[in-house]
Amino acid sequence: MTEFAQDTVKPNLDNPAAPRVLQWLPAAFLLAVVGVGAVLALTSKGTRTFPTGQDVVTGQWMGTYEKTNLDPGVPWRDASVNLWGGLNYRLFNEARDGAVIGKDGWLFTNEEFQTSKTDAAEIAGKVAYIKQVRDDLAKGGAKLVVALIPAKVRVYADELGSMKVPEMNALLYENFRQQLVAAGIPAPNLAADFEAAKSQGDLFFHTDTHWTPLGAQVAAQALAPVVKELGLDLPAATYQASKKPPVKRSGDLLRYVPVPEGEGPAPDTVQEAVYTRTDTGGGGLLGSDPLAVTLVGTSYSAVSKNNVWHFDGVLSKVLGTEVLNAAQEGKGPIVPMRGYLKSQDRKDNPPQVVVWEIPERFLRVDYEVKK
Numbered sequence: 001m002t003e004f005a006q007d008t009v010k011p012n013l014d015n016p017a018a019p020r021v022l023q024w025l026p027a028a029f030l031l032a033v034v035g036v037g038a039v040l041a042l043t044s045k046g047t048r049t050f051p052t053g054q055d056v057v058t059g060q061w062m063g064t065y066e067k068t069n070l071d072p073g074v075p076w077r078d079a080s081v082n083l084w085g086g087l088n089y090r091l092f093n094e095a096r097d098g099a100v101i102g103k104d105g106w107l108f109t110n111e112e113f114q115t116s117k118t119d120a121a122e123i124a125g126k127v128a129y130i131k132q133v134r135d136d137l138a139k140g141g142a143k144l145v146v147a148l149i150p151a152k153v154r155v156y157a158d159e160l161g162s163m164k165v166p167e168m169n170a171l172l173y174e175n176f177r178q179q180l181v182a183a184g185i186p187a188p189n190l191a192a193d194f195e196a197a198k199s200q201g202d203l204f205f206h207t208d209t210h211w212t213p214l215g216a217q218v219a220a221q222a223l224a225p226v227v228k229e230l231g232l233d234l235p236a237a238t239y240q241a242s243k244k245p246p247v248k249r250s251g252d253l254l255r256y257v258p259v260p261e262g263e264g265p266a267p268d269t270v271q272e273a274v275y276t277r278t279d280t281g282g283g284g285l286l287g288s289d290p291l292a293v294t295l296v297g298t299s300y301s302a303v304s305k306n307n308v309w310h311f312d313g314v315l316s317k318v319l320g321t322e323v324l325n326a327a328q329e330g331k332g333p334i335v336p337m338r339g340y341l342k343s344q345d346r347k348d349n350p351p352q353v354v355v356w357e358i359p360e361r362f363l364r365v366d367y368e369v370k371k
Contacts, residue, residue, distance in 0.1 A: 099256035105265035106159040107253035109209045111361045112151045115166045119364045123172075126363060127179050129334065133356070134185055136341055142351045143186075143230050147223055148177050149211070149300060149359040150191035152204040173360050186226045193222040205268045208251025209361075210300055213273050216309040223355060224318040227293070232352045235289035238279045239317035246271045249308065275313030277322065291324040291349040296337050297357025301327035315355065324349055332365060333358040 095101050100108045116122075134144045150173055153165050173191050180187040194203050194215070203215035211219070250267045257264040281289060293315075295301050301311045303325055312325040326345055328336040337356060340346055 095253075095256040096258065097256075099253045100160075100163055101257070101265075102156075102159045102163060103161040104159065104206075106156060106206050107208075107251065107257070107265055108153050108156075108160070109253060109361065111365070112153040112169075113163075113165050114364070115168055116364065118366075119168070122364050122366055123176060126334070127176070127183075130180060130185065130356075131183055133337055133341070134183070137351070137354055140346075140350055143232070143353045145223065145226055145230075145353060145355050146180055146185055146187040147219055147297070147355055147357045148173065148180075148187050148190060149219065149357065150194055151360040152209065154191060154360065155194045155198070155203060172363065176360075176363055186230075188222045188226050190219055190222055193218055202268075205249070205251045205270070207254050207265050207268055208249075209253060210251075211309055212268075212270065213309045213314075216300075216311040217314050220311065220314040220318045223315065227319060227353055227355070230353060232292065234292045234319065234321040234352065235281070236279070236320055237277055237281055237316065237322045238320065239275045239313065240278045241273045241275050241314070241317060244272045244274065252306075270308050272308040273310060273314070275310055275317055277316075281322075289322075291322055292352040293319060293321055294324045294326055294340070294345070294349070294351040294354045295357065296333075296340050296354060297327040298331070298333050298336070298359060298362070299327075299329040300359060301325065301357045302329040302336075303327075304329045311357070323355075324351070327357065332362050 095107065098110055100110050100113060102108055130144075130146065137144050151169075153160065154173060157165070174189075177187045177189060197203060197214075197218045200218075201214045202212050203218060204211050246269050248267045249270045254265065254267070295312050295315060297311075299307070300309070303312070306329075312323050312327075316323045324345060326336065326340045326343065328339070333356070340354075
C-alpha cells in the first residue's frame with residue numbers, strides 16, 4: 001500500500017538530529033547573500049535605470065524592471081542561488097524548490113505533493129470538460145479513450161524514504177478514473193498496470209518527470225485492447241522497433257540539484273527505441289488511407305528532442321495502425337485538446353478514436369478549460 005501523510009511536504013530545516021550550527025546556517029547564509037547583494041545591486045548603474053512607457057497599475061513596469069534591470073544588476077545572483085542550492089543538497093539532502101529528493105538517486109517533482117482548497121473544484125471542472133470533448137468528438141463519429149498516467153510518486157512511493165505525499169491524494173487517481181468510466185469514457189487502470197510491471201524495469205526515469213520507453217510501452221499495451229474493443233475498422237499498418245545503443249540521459253529534475261556532475265544523483269541510462277513503418281501504406285493526405293487514431297496529450301506524447309519514449313510509435317505498433325500525433329510539449333493536457341478540436345489536422349483526418357493522454361499530476365492544475 002502507498003503511504004500518505006497529512007500535510008504537503010515542506011523542507012525540514014529543523015532537524016533535531018542535525019548539529020545546532022547547521023540549524024541556523026541557512027538563515028545566516030541567506031542574510032549574508034541578501035545584504036551583500038543589496039549593497040552591490042543599489043550601487044549598480046543598471047538598477048538605477050528605470051523603464052519608460054510601462055503601466056505601473058497592471059504590474060507591467062515592475063515586471064520589466066525586474067527582468068531587464070534588477071536581475072542582471074545583481075552581481076553573482078545565479079552563482080549565489082546555485083551555491084546555496086548545492087549547500088542545501090549536501091547538508092540537508094534537499095533540492096531547490098521544484099523537486100523532492102527520494103532514496104537512491106530518485107527525484108520527484110513537487111507538483112505531485114501539492115494540494116489546495118480549490119482542488120475539488122478544479123478536478124470537477126476537468127471531468128466536465130472531458131465529457132464535453134467526448135460529446136464534441138461523438139458529433140463527428142469519433143470515440144474518446146483517456147490514458148490517465150499515474151503520478152511517478154504513486155508508482156514509486158517506496159523510493160521516497162522518509163518523505164510522504166498528502167493523504168488527500170491517496171484516492172485521486174482512482175476516483176477520477178471512476179468518474180470517467182461512469183460517464184461511459186474508457187479509461188484503463190494504468191496505475192494497476194504500472195504496479196504490475198515494475199519488476200520489468202524502471203517505468204519512470206530516476207531524474208526526470210517523464211516515463212521511460214518501458215513505461216510508454218506498458219501504457220500502450222494496456223490501451224490497445226480497450227481501443228480494439230470499440231469495434232472500429234482501423235486501417236492496417238505494421239511497424240518494426242529497433243533499439244539504439246544505451247546512453248546517459250540527464251533528467252529535467254536535475255536542474256533543481258545544482259551540484260557538479262558526479263556529486264548529485266546519477267543520470268539515467270536509456271535505450272531508445274525507434275519505430276519504423278514497414279508496410280507499403282502511408283496514412284494522411286499523401287497516403288492511401290486516412291489516420292483513424294489521433295493521440296492528444298502532453299510532453300509524455302509530443303514529438304521533441306527530449307522525447308526518447310516515443311509513445312506514438314509504440315501505440316502505432318501495438319494497435320497495428322498509424323497514429324496521428326497532436327500532442328504538445330509544455331502546455332498540459334487541456335490546451336492541446338482545445339487546439340486539436342479546432343485544427344486542420346482533425347478536418348483532414350477525421351478520427352475514429354482519439355486517445356487523450358492525461359498525467360495525474362496535472363489534474364489539480366488550472367488550465368482555464370472554459371476558455
